[in-house]
Amino acid sequence: xxxxxxxxxxxxxxxxxxxxxxxxxxxxxxxxxxxxxxxxxxxxxxxxxxxxxxxxxxxxxxxxxxxxxxxxxxxxxxxxxxxxxxxxxxxxxxxxxxxxxxxxxxxxxxxxxxxxxxxxxxxxxxxxxxxxxxxxxxxxxxxxxxxxxxxxxxxxxxxxxxxxxxxxxxxxxxxxxxxxxxxxxxxxxxxxxxxxxxxxxxxxxxxxxxxxxxxxxxxxxxxxxxxxxxxxxxxxxxxxxxxxxxxxxxxxxxxxxxxxxxxxxxxxxxxxxxxxxxxxxxxxxxxxxxxxxxxxxxxxxxxxxxxxxxxxxxxxxxxxxxxxxxxxxxxxxxxxxxxxxxxxxxxxxxxxxxxxxxxxxxxxxxxxxxxxxxxxxxxxxxxxxxxxxxxxxxxxxxxxxxxxxxxxxxxxxxxxxxxxxxxxxxxxxxxxxxxxxxxxxxxxxxxxxxxxxxxxxxxxxxxxxxxxxxxxxxxxxxxxxxxxxxxxxxxxxxxxxxxxxxxxxxxxxxxxxxxxxxxxxxxxxxxxxxxxxxxxxxxxxxxxxxxxxxxxxxxxx
Numbered sequence: 001x002x003x004x005x006x007x008x009x010x011x012x013x014x015x016x017x018x019x020x021x022x023x024x025x026x027x028x029x030x031x032x033x034x035x036x037x038x039x040x041x042x043x044x045x046x047x048x049x050x051x052x053x054x055x056x057x058x059x060x061x062x063x064x065x066x067x068x069x070x071x072x073x074x075x076x077x078x079x080x081x082x083x084x085x086x087x088x089x090x091x092x093x094x095x096x097x098x099x100x101x102x103x104x105x106x107x108x109x110x111x112x113x114x115x116x117x118x119x120x121x122x123x124x125x126x127x128x129x130x131x132x133x134x135x136x137x138x139x140x141x142x143x144x145x146x147x148x149x150x151x152x153x154x155x156x157x158x159x160x161x162x163x164x165x166x167x168x169x170x171x172x173x174x175x176x177x178x179x180x181x182x183x184x185x186x187x188x189x190x191x192x193x194x195x196x197x198x199x200x201x202x203x204x205x206x207x208x209x210x211x212x213x214x215x216x217x218x219x220x221x222x223x224x225x226x227x228x229x230x231x232x233x234x235x236x237x238x239x240x241x242x243x244x245x246x247x248x249x250x251x252x253x254x255x256x257x258x259x260x261x262x263x264x265x266x267x268x269x270x271x272x273x274x275x276x277x278x279x280x281x282x283x284x285x286x287x288x289x290x291x292x293x294x295x296x297x298x299x300x301x302x303x304x305x306x307x308x309x310x311x312x313x314x315x316x317x318x319x320x321x322x323x324x325x326x327x328x329x330x331x332x333x334x335x336x337x338x339x340x341x342x343x344x345x346x347x348x349x350x351x352x353x354x355x356x357x358x359x360x361x362x363x364x365x366x367x368x369x370x371x372x373x374x375x376x377x378x379x380x381x382x383x384x385x386x387x388x389x390x391x392x393x394x395x396x397x398x399x400x401x402x403x404x405x406x407x408x409x410x411x412x413x414x415x416x417x418x419x420x421x422x423x424x425x426x427x428x429x430x431x432x433x434x435x436x437x438x439x440x441x442x443x444x445x446x447x448x449x450x451x452x453x454x455x456x457x458x459x460x461x462x463x464x465x466x467x468x469x470x471x472x473x474x475x476x477x478x479x480x481x482x483x484x485x486x487x488x489x490x491x492x493x494x495x496x497x498x499x500x501x502x503x504x505x506x507x508x509x510x511x512x513x514x515x516x517x518x519x520x521x522x523x524x525x526x527x528x529x530x531x532x533x534x535x536x537x538x539x540x541x542x543x544x545x546x547x548x549x550x551x552x553x554x555x556x557x
Contacts, residue, residue, distance in 0.1 A: 001082040066092030104462025110537035124163035129334035150408035154493035162488035183232025204385040277324035301357030406433035439504035443539030444555035500545035
């Protein structure tokens with residue numbers, strides 16, 4: 001019996017109770033949605049497998065005492081197939097214990113569902129654009145981008161597991177002065193000249209300059225303006241290629257790469273996406289002209305001041321590109337937009353919300369901004385290439401993709417984080433990623449040894465899973481779909497990490513107490529075969545959880 005089955009049984013009991021009262025002529029104004037029935041894991045295992053507070057929540061509308069209502073519902077639950085007992089505690093809690101067969105049946109369900117176990121439909125029908133990283137293509141990815149990459153990708157994974165349709169998107173800031181300064185820096189390096197004012201220093205610029213000269217050997221013979229354009233465009237292509245490769249090596253995939261330049265590009269009628277965006281906002285009634293400039297009345301939607309979208313000289317501001325980009329996302333069918341931004345972008349939140357309101361959207365519903373806090377790693381060295389940053393590539397080579405991704409996804413985005421690399425490099429139980437991966441490798445080893453000993457899954461007798469460690473392990477396995485759904489709803493993949501750590505601990509305790517393999521000349525029996533189902537189910541759930549974090553599940557360690 002799954003938690004969903006139990007919730008449905010409790011819901012049916014409540015609805016039946018209300019119907020009986022109405023049949024006796026009692027006027028009962030009461031409605032209840034099935035999803036309103038929630039179950040909780042008791043803090044103490046001796047209190048049962050599940051607990052519900054539904055009696056306390058609905059007693060007042062039904063005009064009755066919570067404990068009396070709980071007693072009535074508990075009596076009905078005790079008659080449900082698979083429920084061993086239902087007892088009332090305190091002011092009206094219902095503690096529910098499943099019989100061994102009903103609880104153990106979950107092991108086969110998990111194995112049969114495989115990768116699909118844990119997925120749900122709570123966000124089915126939601127079409128979400130998830131933008132993260134979006135680093136300027138003027139240098140390598142650094143430690144901050146590393147955290148946003150790990151978190152953003154994991155958020156996308158849990159959203160998809162909850163049924164949402166999600167597109168990971170990277171916005172390439174490839175327009176404006178920063179790109180000219182970047183090109184000038186590369187050209188200066190190619191000429192052997194010092195970095196220009198407002199330029200980009202670092203060995204990586206010299207490396208890019210050398211690669212640009214390989215691509216265009218006659219660069220220094222070109223007219224200055226042409227040479228600057230050529231250096232900028234080739235270096236931009238090379239640097240963006242490095243960013244893409246770094247992210248793919250980090251197991252982070254983007255479905256869409258959007259260039260800011262495309263928003264400035266004119267169509268056959270001489271109109272850019274930014275031009276069109278300004279006119280669309282004007283048609284909404286939120287654009288006005290003042291002091292030769294064009295403004296958006298963002299204060300109507302909570303911004304601290306109105307924003308200039310086009311200056312008096314006719315040049316668009318960054319806000320104009322933001323407006324065009326936001327509208328473009330909506331035009332592509334994304335009803336909900338999530339932005340994962342760095343700690344220095346707090347001021348951007350109000351502008352995005354105001355922009356959504358000016359576009360005719362609901363700022364509180366259609367736009368969501370997650371601010372990630374800073375991360376530091378003890379002992380990490382500044383990049384030899386960039387000089388003043390810690391590069392993603394260096395971190396990955398030093399600590400490994402799995403350790404980095406797991407650790408960065410293990411904490412909420414809004415908490416500052418300091419990582420101890422000495423712990424991450426240890427192959428001991430105080431290293432969380434090793435602890436979880438070792439548990440998975442142990443399930444694989446048990447399965448291999450079982451096969452060699454003649455233990456297979458040819459029979460399944462869940463009523464035999466009676467040991468207390470089996471009850472605890474099955475109880476945790478039941479929780480996985482709820483954890484995934486909650487992680488998606490709250491945009492908090494760290495809940496998955498903490499869950500599989502707890503599951504790994506329960507598995508290790510079960511392994512120490514319950515044998516899958518027969519001892520000595522002991523014949524293979526149904527208990528061995530059924531425990532193999534439980535072993536494999538646990539491995540599957542750990543594997544599914546690690547996948548949601550973008551981390552591998554090794555079978556040997």
